Amino acid sequence: MNAQTFIHALRWTDLPSHVRLQAELCLLDLIGIAIAGGTTRLSEIIRTHAVQQFGGRHPLLLDGRKTSAPGLALALGMTIDALDGHDGYNPAKGHVGCGLFPAALALALEAGQTDGTELLTTITIGYELGSRLGVSLHATTPDYHTSGAWIAVAAAAAGARLLQLGPDETAHALGIAEYHGPRSQMMRCIDHPTMLKDGSGWGAMAGVSATLLARDGFTGAPALTLCEPPEIWSDLGSNWLITQQYFKPYPVCRWAQAPVEAALKLRRDHNLTAQDIAAIDVFTFHEATRLATTEPKTTEEAQYSTSFPTAVALVRGALTPADIAEGALTDPEILRLSRAMTMHEDSDAQARFPEFRPAKVTLILRDGTRLDSDWTEPKWDADHPPSEAELRAKYHALSDPLVGPARAGQIESALHDLPDRGLAPLTDLLAQPISRATTAVKAS
Secondary structure (H helix, E strand, O other), X not given: OOHHHHXXXXXXXXXXXXXXXXXXXXXXXXXXXXXXXXXXXXXXXXXXXXXXXXXXXXXXXXXXXXXXXXXXXXXXXHXXXXXXXXOEEHHHOEOOHHHHHHHHHHHHHHHOOXXXXXXXXXXXXXXXXXXXXXXXXXXXXXXXXXXXXXXXXHHHHHHHHHOOOOHHHXXXXXXXXXXXXXXXXXXXXXXXXOOOOXXXXXXXXXXXXXXXXXXXXXXXXXXXXXXXXXXXXOOOOOOOHHHHOEOOOOOOOHHHHHHHHHXXXXXXXXXXXXXXXXXXXXXXXXXXXXXXXXXXXXXXXXXXXXXXXXXXXXXXXXXXXXXXXXXXXXOHHHHHHHHOEEEEEOHHHHHHOOOOOOXXXXXXXXXXXXXXXXXXXXXXXXXXXXXXXXXXHHHHHHHHHHHOHHHHHHHHHHHHOHHHHOOHHHHHHHHOOHHHHHHHHHHO
């Protein structure tokens, strides 16, 4: 099936039941991350920017002020990206949903689309295209670009469907998005962690703008990543890549999650405390060794670190958003272990990247004992996915403290009922500022 046909002809009833459920769970996970990400300084800055510089008529999610469709996509995409806990696709070395959901929602509002199944179908289409677009870009260009580079094209595909563009307009939308998508260099943000993150918000904004421009007659060059290499596209519509996304149990870069998992297992198996540990060796692939900030000063530096999150896990036996928030980065025992960690590049681990993200951890105890973990993969990958109950529990762990259990449950129900109740109940709930929603729950 070619991309044009897939974008415009696919229907909700064409999707297998497990694909439909996956679309709902992907959105639930993204909403939970958005709620938690909305408390960050990054989100505060970008939401105010969207309101001041992108004036419009759409409610800015988790904020209540108004912005345009491109402004909404930018702000929500960067809000989700502000907390590095969202889903991803290993072969693409990046994340589809983080930019796709904001763009699709913004364009659904722009189009006056109220059909919940149409949004869910569009999201599924975006995951299928976006997963392949990321692989295509990495196969056809030598640099490692952020997710925003290819999310722009997936966002434009979603927009072409939602705005019911014709074939020529659709082709131009995809081409504009590919040309203007932010081909930002991923490893620059790994080496210098800042609010730039994975480019997803900028890609969402570029895709939304491309769709609106194409609707108005603006023209673009062909989107080459939609056809090269051809083997990537041969199973479109039969192999559902939305079911092959990984999820994150911890709100840090995926590359750091295997060391965290291995360290936690050693801690449990040997009944260790942080005081028992003198030094740590981590063996992993090259890109993960570049997550080298041992004493983060910001949440962005903490999220793009291997040593600090692993030290948190060893000290506290867990790793939550509160542990990597600004204001929680000065624990002396965590910093001691973070400084005591040495990263080692392993050739076998490197050969398995990006399809796999392995790591091995050695703990050197104060008495000289060395404890070696097995080679470990991050939890909740596509081969060993989380259960539906685990993903719903993650959502509530993120959202309940901020919007209250009652409103979090209402959001979850409105998402589940999208096919029957339409989009308005969900967007009305999400449009409320976090503080107002929390106050309302406490007062009820």
